Structures are given as C-alpha cells and as structure tokens.
Amino acid sequence: MVLLSMTASHHELDLDTLERLSSGAGSLGRSAVGACDAITGAVVVATCNRFEVYLDLDAPVESAGVQHAVRHLAGLVADASGVDSAVAEASFRTRSGTEVAEHLFAVASGLDSMVVGEREIAGQVKRALEGARSEGTTSKTLELLFQTASRTSKRVSNETSLGGAGRSVVALGLDLAGAELPPWRQVRVVLIGTGSYAGASLAALRSRGCFDVRVYSQSGRAEIFADSHGVEPVDDLAVALEDADLVVSCSGARGRAGAGVARGHQPSTDAAGPAGETADESIGHVLDVAALVRARTRAAEAAGDAEPGRPMVVLDLALHRDVDPRVADVEGVLLYDLATLKAHSPALGSVVVAQARRIVDGAAEAFEGTRLGRTADAAVVALLDEAEVRIGDEVAHHVAAARAAGRVLLEDEVAELSRTARRRVHAELHTRIVEARAEALAASQAELAAVVAGAEAAVYEAESESAGR
Template structure:
C-alpha cells in the first residue's frame, strides 16, 4: 500500500485558481474509487482555503499503478471542475509516506491555515473522514491516518498556546468588521449558511455581546439551525433575504452554496463557472440599502453595511463592494489582516506534529519490518530449542551415575536461562533488522511516488 495525497491550497494557488479547481470536485472521491481499481480508499478535504485528496493505493513498487492513479485523479478533477487536465495536474502538490501524515497532521492542528492556529479546521478534517465513511470510500489505513490527525490536533491544542486565543477566520473577520460597526451589543447580524463557519459565527457574535442574529439558508435548513442555536431565521426566498438586509449592520456569508440555487441551470452545468449565481448579488444589496434609506427618511445617514464573505466559492458578488455604504471583505482581505503567531509556539506545535507523523509511519510501515523480525524470532526459537536440548542431555549424563534424572523444574530453569541469554543477544539484531526493513520500505515508496509526481508534470511540447 502507498499513501498518496494531492494538495491544492492557498500556499500554492491564489484563491481564484483554487476556487476553479475545487468547483464540483466533491464527488471525485467516490468516482476515483469506483473507476480506478488500485485506489482502495479516498478522503477529500475541501475548505475555504484548500482542496485535498488523500488516497490509499495498492501499488506495486515499479510505480506504474501510482502514476496511473495520480493522472486519473487529475483528469477527474479537471472534468468535474471545468479546468484543463494540464491545469489540474500542475496545480497539485504530490506527497507520500511521512510527508502525507506530517502534512495532514499540520493541517488538522491549524498550522497550514490562513490564520495559523485556527480551530475550525480540526472539525473539517473529522467531517471529511465521516463523509468518506458515509460514501463508503475510506480504508483502514485512511481511518488510522485521519483518526491520528484528530488526536494530534487535540494534543497540540492541549500542549501549546496555539489556538488558545480563539484564532479563526471568523474572529479575524469580526474584529475587522468591528472597526466600522457600532458596539457589538447593538449590532444586527445576518448569517448566510448553516455549516461549521455559521456555527462558529454565532458563537463568536454571542461572545461579543451580539444577540440580534438571524440565519438565512437556500437549502431550507435555517429554521432547524436557528432553533438549535437560539437565534432567528430568515425565510428561504431571496425577497426575505433582502428584507433582512434592510435592517442588518453585518452579514457573515459562509454557505459555499454558489451555483446550487434550486432550479438554477448553473447547479448542474459542469465547468460553467461564469454562469454560477451568487448567493448575494449587487442588485439585492442595493435594493436593501435603498429601502433602508427610504425608511430612514430625514434621519442621519445609516451606518455602513459590513459583509464578510468567508466562502471559497464566493457567496457574494465582488461588485457588491461598489454599492454605496457597503464594506465587503473576502478571504483574501481577511488573510491580509490575520494575526501573526509567535515562532516559539509554532515550533512547539510542529515538533508535536513531526513526532506524531514519525510514530504513525513506523506503525504503518511496521508490517514491512514484521517479516524480518519474525524470521529472527523463529531463528532464535530454533537456537533456544537446540541449546536447551543439549543442556538437558548434559545434565542427564551428569545425574545418571547418581541414579537421578533432570526434573521438570530443572528443564524449565534451563529453558528460562537459555531463552533469556539468546533473546538478550537478539535485541540488537531485531532493532537493526527493523530499521533496515523500514528504510527499505521508505526508499521503495519514495521511488514510487517520484515516478507518480513526474507523471503529473505536463510533457513539454516538441517541434
């Protein structure tokens, strides 16, 4: 088995490119398991700043199977996202072996996030595994990988100050919005979406004293979400959203539902990015602002409407920023305002991640060393049996003139003594054999993925 990950994140791509790559690709996990026999399992992580596929590949050491799997996955991503196969192939960073575990553990701990130390990603990693289970696309190795990632994230949270300040995109956004809003206890907020970020937004607003919060969802889940979080709900139709915006000071949009509006042709048109509908468009916002101004009459001009768009697939039309009296912050602008984290804290967290990844790899590749260790143990048992037999024969010869024979206790003591001595001498050989087998397994796997990575690079055109 070879663990393989294909990663595209804000580190390698700008957010526009990442958005294009991940559009419509959530079904890739099911498709690749169903169409690529060597792939035993997949887990897909798709968040506001990353799109990653983790694969468990049953691959021979010549690497052809892994090269085929990686190329096949890139083509599937291209097909579902509407980008070219070349763009998909060159957008991914390929990792294997210890790099896979160390990267995922760093992601789960918040070390690879736009806001270093943010905690929402830990829940997103857990949900990615749960969704893979529901789709029937996980594997024993991926289960162990993702469960270990969650445990490592908890260890980082408990053992370091990383994330202790409640860092997240939501908190960064609310801090930034607060500079242009009245005090939060007087703010009227509308949340668009009912996912993890929506829940985090409710909690963060509540912590700031904001209790006038309503939620809107195109999917019809607003009422249930509102009940479970103790807030108000907005009707499912667009006109209800416009009415809510008339009174709002703050909008936190995090649905990721762009292009999924019921009945919209864009909801089913692969690659038709230009036609995707925004959850919140400029016309709706302008209409809401005009109504608010008309209702205010001769009263002083209303405060600015601050909109935080936390969705990778941009819930909010960028032209909303041109509507008078509106301040729009998207992921890129929020990232620019993200707080820095002390280097010592990050180093401490990375040390935990590195150690956990090394232990995971030893466990995963331990099967490659088990055969060598078992062979040594079998050899040792044969040596013990031979030496015990010889020792018993000598004792029998010594006792025979006296008319005695070795007792069962004598035999057991001889066996214990011989086994203790043989196994003490064997320890060093076992350690060396295990280390050699692990090194050989890592080297073989590295050779496999090197070929796979080369296969993802486009072939230069020739004259």
C-alpha cells in the first residue's frame, strides 16, 4: 500500500496555468478510482491557489507502479483541462511516503498558503475529505491521513499564534481594498457567490463594521444565502453595481454551463483567449467589463455627472476568475485578483513558523510510524497466533496427563496452567517479536525509498520530454 500525492500550487506555477489544470478537478477523484485498479482511494484538494490529489495505491511498492499512477492521473488531468499530458505531468510535484503527511499537515495548518497562517485552508481540507466520502473515493488510509491533518491544524492553531491575527486571503484583500475606500460603515458592498469563501468574506466585512452588503449568485442561491446570513439578495448584478463601492467576487463560476454576466447583458467578444484556444476568454466571466462600464455610466448619469465619479474596488478571490481582467482598465476602478494578493502577502515571523513546523513534523512522523506499524503488526500478530497454539497444546497436554493419572483438573487449575504457559511463551517470543517488527518496518521504509526515487525519475523524465518539444 502506497500513499502518493501530486501537487500543483502557486509556489511552482503561475495562477493562469494552475487555473487551467484544475478546471476538471470536480470529477477527478471519481475518474481516477474508476479507471485504474491500482488506485483504491483519491481525495482532491482544490483551492484558490492549489490543486492537489492524494492517492492510496494498492499495488506492488515499486517505481514502475508509481510511475503508472502518476502518468494515468496526469492523463486524466490533461483530458479534463485540455493541457498536453506531458505538460500536465511536469506541472505536478509528486510526493510519497513520509513527505505526503508532512506536506498535507503543513497545508492544513496554513504553512504552505499564499498568506502564511491563513485559516480558511483548514476547512477546505476538511471539505475535501467530505467530498471524497460523498463520491465514494476515500479509503481507510486517506481517512486517517486527512483526519490527522485536521487535528494537527487545530494543534497549530491552539499552541501557536500562527492563525491568531486572522490572516487569510480574504483579510489581505479587504486590507488592501480598505485603503482606497470610505470608512467601512459607509461602504456599500456587492458580494458575488454563496460558498464558504462568501461566508468568510461576509464575516470579515462585518468584523470591520461594514453591514451594507448585497449578495448575487449566478446559480440562484442568493436568497437562501441572504436569508441565513441577514443580507439583501439581488437578481440583477448590473443594477447592483451602480452604487457599489466594493465588489467581492468568490463564486468560481467561470466556465460553467450558461455562465455569463448579469441578466440582460451579453459578454463582449473582442478578447483573445489563451494560446491554442479560439473561444472568447471573457465568456464565463461573472463580472464582464462591458456590464461594469454600463453600470458606472448609468450611475454617473443619475448623479448628473459627465464621468463616473465614485471610485470602486473589485476584489476577485476566485481561481477561475470571476472578473474580466480588463476591468482593471476602467477609469476609477481598482482590481485586486489573486496574483495581486500574492505579491502583497506579508511575511510571518520565523519563530512562529518554526514552532508550527515542529508540530507538523512531529505529527507527520507519528502518523507514518502508525501507518507503517500496521504492516509490521501483521508480522507480530502471526507470531502471537503461533504462541496461542503452543499455549493451547501445552495446557491440553497437562490436562491429558492428569486424566491418565486418574485425576480431573479443576477449572481454576486449568486457568492457572494457561496463565503460566502464556507468561513463559510470551517471554520466549519477546525477542522474536521485536526483531520481526523491526524487520517489517525496515522493509516498508526501504520500499518507500524506492517509490520516492522512482517517482522523482518519472517527473524528471516528463520534464525532459516536455523541454524537448
């Protein structure tokens, strides 16, 4: 049994490439488990700045088996995203063995985030496991891995100040936006989206004293969200934009069937798509530049101004951009997207990070010992089963000998014979048990070392093939 993770994140890739790779993340776990017999479990973690797949492989622990799984998954990603399979494979960093737990625990604790110490990621990791459960793609090992990641994240939160300052992508975006806006109690906000990030954004706005919030949802969930969160729903985004100071968009709806701009408006058709694509890149943007210009023009006309005078900040928190990037060119509009936030992400004190890292490393070591110990325990159980047979034989021999001598042993005497035999046999087996467990652990660790080497060779080969094209 092998634990394997394939990671594409903002550390290694630009956000545009990451966006394209993760476009088919929703069905990847189910496809991986359904199409490859060796993959017995899969959990996909897809957030605003990472796309990761965790696999449980039931296959011989050898480099060839891991290479097959890596290439198979890269092919599925390529099919779903339209990216060349060699490029998809080279875009991922493959981890195996102890590295898998170390990485996931660091991710769940906010150590690997765009904003180090962010707390939203803990919930996203938890929801990734819940999603795998609902899809039927998790496994016992992945359950243990992700549950331990959540517990480790809580330890980091409780025992360090890493997440104490409310650091997050949402908070960073609002901090940058706030410098360009009126006092928060006067700010009028349009919130696009109704998911977990929308909830986090609303909570962050209220903590700053902003309560004039309207919510828009392309999928029709605005009223449900508004009722449960005490805000006003809107069904016409273009109208709501006319008097907005701040737009916070986190729906990630771009690319969905029927995606587009506000009701009654069509996306513009003069944007060039990514290389190799002929489709209009603006299609699918929830907030289109033409709709925004019209909304601001109408607002200016209603106010009797020749030009739109009220400044606006647009905060796009979606990896699959909700907002047409050309919005940044509109007079009086300031656009912050994930690339901007990444550039403004503040550093965190090394002492705090080191403290959190020690907790993560300790948890990963304990997890790996438990996981490998299961293999070693199988050898120990076999020895203990053998011991029980010996104990039973000895007790039966004494009972038979007493009966042959014309004496029937009492129940208490038989029980004492059994206890005496068990103590002696287990004492004799102690050295063999320690040796068997150590040998099984060493074998598992050697196999994992071979897996890591094989996986690294596979990635190097894929990168070489991609560079040679």
